[in-house]
Amino acid sequence: MIDNNIRSILLTGGFTSTILLGGCNVPLPPQTDHPNVIYVFPDQMRNHAMGFWRKAGFRDAVHFTGDPVYTPNLNQFADESIVLTSAMSNFPVSSPYRGCFFTGKFPTNSGVPLNCKADRPVSSLPIDAECISDVFSKSGYNCAYIGKLHLDHPTPNDPDNPGEYVGEARPAWDAYTPPERRHGFDYWYSYGTFDVHKHPHYWDTEGKRHDINEWSPKHEADKAIAYLRNEGNVRDKNKPFFMVVSFNPPHGPYHSLNDCMEEDYNLYKDKPLDSLLIRPNVNFNMSKNKCVPYYFASVTGVDREFGRILEELKKLGLDKSTIVVFTSDHGETMCSQGVEDAKNSPYAESMNVPFLIRYPQKLAPRIDQEMILSTPDIMPTLLGLSGLGNKIPTAVEGRNYADWFLEKSKRTPLRNAALYIRNADGEKDADGNITSYFPIARGIKTTRYTLALTINKNTKELENALLFDDLNDPYQMHNLPLEENKEVVAMLCEKMVPLLVEANDPWYKEHILKNMIPYN
Template identity: 40%
Template sequence: MKTRLSRREWLAGTSLLAASTLLPRVRSAPSTSATPAASTARAPNLLFFFPDQMRRQAMGFVGEDPALTPHIDRFSREGLYLPRATSTFPVCSPWRGMMMTGRFPCATGITNNCNSTRPTVYLHRDEDCVTDVLHRAGYHIGYIGKWHLTHPHAPYIPQDIREDDVKWDEFTPKADRHHIDYWYGYNAYDDHLRPRYWDNNAPRDGYHYVNEWSPEHETDLGIRYLENAGGAMRDPAKPFALWMSLNPPHPPYAKVPARLRERYQGHSWRDLLQRKNVRLEGIGANARDAVLDYFAAVTGVDEQFGRVLATLDRLNLADDTIVVFTSDHGDMMGSQGLMSKPYPYEEAFSIPLIIRWPGRLAAGRTDDLLFGTPDLMPTLLGLMGQRTQIPRQVQGTDYADLLLGRPGPKRPDSAFYLDSTDGGHRGVRTHRHTYVTGLGANGEARVRLFDNENDRYQLHNLAEKEPALAAELDRATQEWLHRIGDPWPANARA
């Protein structure tokens, strides 16, 4: 018979207690003391595992949300954790475009989500992506799950459960897959309990449906790819690079198996919405009904990630495989009275990023590097021995040496932020402050400045009280705009 725990017992038994796992961690200075192990003869494999819309605070070991994530918690003790990793543009397609190309949206044209209303917004064939580089280096490349970089076009294929006229899902031809060898994916289809896919050789009308929760089904396929029975999934003579792109905990939140809700049984939204900036008003009121399903999906993602890690162990692949756990952006879930993602607040802008490479990246280490989305592509290539093959047009920075404990590039003083809402916003995140300028919903000039050290929930806007600091961070924002060639219009700025 199940008994109801008190709120104190619940918190003690979940991830808030797991915050103690942070105690051995120390901030990594740009030291040269770490000595990487000798390089293996074979190039490392890559497993890039990324759920959609999972905020950094929802990892149990962080000690902020009461989310149950035992496998991620263990993984954090085995890998390198970057708590200052940011989603440069916290929206699905722009993040994915930066992840693939190492370039900012102003360079790729992926300036918002790909859908039928934006015919010029998609990943172009002539972009030199991380998968193209790895193909030339002799890798077998797999991609499973959500792509969201293809433009839907008429005649439209059947869409998902959304009720508006905007089309989201689309077939991705082989010519647009950037040398991905094994493809099992879709563009944007949000029925998590009856997902739809195109497999490797399917034509546009050859999609199929699966009556299973999408993360579980995709993990089944990922495990088959890793097992590679009889060489059916990939060339066993080649190193592999596998992207596993899970849609949950992305909405619709309720599309989650009941067994995962049961992990939080007996606990109300009051137990789960613990952040002091939660306001259940306006759209933020939706968090009351969504939060249990959101955390249930997070726990389900953790469960599937654990299955993948166990498979690497079972197949003796763990030591030869770089594993990345991250997400494209977070979810406000009622904080600041908001839901979803395109915001500069920590709940949307701050993302999980843990990288494990046994014997090469020091286990259980934390590095407060201000790491932006365009840095993913060149840093991965640097770790995988492909530094000289990083395309010239890449705008991100290769931080592989810093992560390996070697002398490397200068550590940045800020990470760039941008979005396209209300005419657009631009700004920076430093180790201590967040600064964002742009227009409000009514067209008025708006500047936000938060001291994240003394005001972790970003409740107090210091822009008027600290004009000198605001001016300093505005100059840093202008330097970013100039560096990346962002033509953000002057009239969108405060």
């Protein structure tokens, strides 16, 4: 759990949005201290796949060359925002990231240690979790969720077919989220996980299913714009709002025009492959290479839909009073390192995610190279920036960096590294359901180094390791031998200990690899 000194920091500052009246919390009218919040996070979006990284100023702030991708809206948004160079998805997989974001906790305590599917009852957002949306809702906010959720263990709860799963896949991945599991979101237009981008489906606030024949980010941006306009009186205009928009693309599949918009694909279709895959760590023998134009097309399409939301916010005069975040749950290796898996690895292109935050007249636009943001920090920081710092649940493990963003003070200490986490399925019951998880890999990402240690599931001894000098080897092409870099490994293992303690991680509790990691 969190050190008491850090916890006291988390609970200081901010402004209350309620008054005590007869022992009850009564919401106050919206104030300038309680801005609207829009959180947009496409799935599987590379930090490298944003055009502004190729622009003067931005390109000098990172050690990689930005992908040759067309993102005019993100380019403009970056000029108006704080842009982090080192936002890290600690467990770069969909459901665990979402559990960290919702709860402000690391996967050990969020309830979501693995990707959610029907044979993993061990991984599902707890119904009694106090989530970011619960705090906003109890503090007088309207709360809306639009798009992919992927946080619930799928059960046979189809509202149209009681006792059945909502999809035909077995084990089931897609899920319907009933009202009692929506954690304060009073407007709902969502689904679990379904990867047919031009034929998505959603369940609305009342549980009615909508099957759509339209590219999902376009449709979801339309719903977000309708929410901003308050079409159908879906929110109380006298209250501030917290709206989450979770696009599925550029998550796979990205194989054909069934997955993206043709107008976006046309920007890339005739370009030679080596003009798109410009990194020295690319393996040009992978079959995945042919997917690159479709992936970049999806990124460009997401940029356009994000821009439409921003434009509507401006038209309605809400831009100055709204915090807008653009980020992602994890990256995409896209033919780097010769790995097929787009995510779930310590590689920078998997862990390092976009993080841009704009709050006009409150946050001075800048590039922040110092902060190494961890996923659980997002919840308390957004609550702090919204004047709800004293509402952050005591169980939160992330840190409230609101004052850092506001440049008021640096009383909340920055971590000097981010923890890397990878879990695997653990024990199974007689029906084949996963009843536990195994903490198969842990690691650390500092401003210079990446270290990842993977253990054997039977012996819990070191099975393999990755060590990169990211400063001198930004594309992580040279795995350094541990024996030849003992001092660096010892330093990184020592730095890992407080991170494991803060996350209440199984490696700390079991003293895994205690011959390498100095727990005491």
